[in-house]
Amino acid sequence: xxxxxxxxxxxxxxxxxxxxxxxxxxxxxxxxxxxxxxxxxxxxxxxxxxxxxxxxxxxxxxxxxxxxxxxxxxxxxxxxxxxxxxxxxxxxxxxxxxxxxxxxxxxxxxxxxxxxxxxxxxxxxxxxxxxxxxxxxxxxxxxxx
Numbered sequence: 001x002x003x004x005x006x007x008x009x010x011x012x013x014x015x016x017x018x019x020x021x022x023x024x025x026x027x028x029x030x031x032x033x034x035x036x037x038x039x040x041x042x043x044x045x046x047x048x049x050x051x052x053x054x055x056x057x058x059x060x061x062x063x064x065x066x067x068x069x070x071x072x073x074x075x076x077x078x079x080x081x082x083x084x085x086x087x088x089x090x091x092x093x094x095x096x097x098x099x100x101x102x103x104x105x106x107x108x109x110x111x112x113x114x115x116x117x118x119x120x121x122x123x124x125x126x127x128x129x130x131x132x133x134x135x136x137x138x139x140x141x142x143x144x145x
Contacts, residue, residue, distance in 0.1 A: 003080040025099055026092035028081055032074065033100075039071040040105050047112045055114055068113065075106060 027033055046064050050056050058065045082090055097103045131137075 003077050003084065024092055025095035026089065027096045028078060028093050032077060032081070033096075033102075036071075036074050036078065036102060037100075039067065039074060040102065040109075042067055043071050043109055044105070047109060050112045052108055052111045054112065056112055057115075058113070071109070 046067065047056060058068055082093060085093060
């Protein structure tokens with residue numbers, strides 16, 4: 001609930017950024033970026049042996065699972081922050097992510113974690129008149145109990 005409120009504070013400081021020759025960048029919240037940088041290093045250590053295009057199955061409730069889940073939830077917060085920002089701020093934030101290569105790292109990690117077949121478990125592929133449900137066509141409910 002807090003993330004959409006944070007860009008308002010950077011909007012006030014946006015006027016202090018003038019027309020300079022070098023490309024400007026503005027960091028999303030420093031605490032969030034610090035956690036993201038730490039998680040990127042840890043995730044890279046876990047996934048370093050897996051080439052892009054291959055995928056790794058992470059066992060639920062393992063330490064690796066918790067780390068990956070935390071990383072993806074951190075990105076969810078970052079994207080909520082971006083969504084609430086004005087277009088001018090998004091440009092500055094995206095420049096920061098480009099310089100730190102965080103978005104590139106996210107894509108590398110996603111392509112290593114994405115299942116080979118995104119079909120929901122428990123479905124048979126021999127159902128003739130029904131469309132197969134996948135993780136991309138169905139809404140996921142992530143209730144924490």
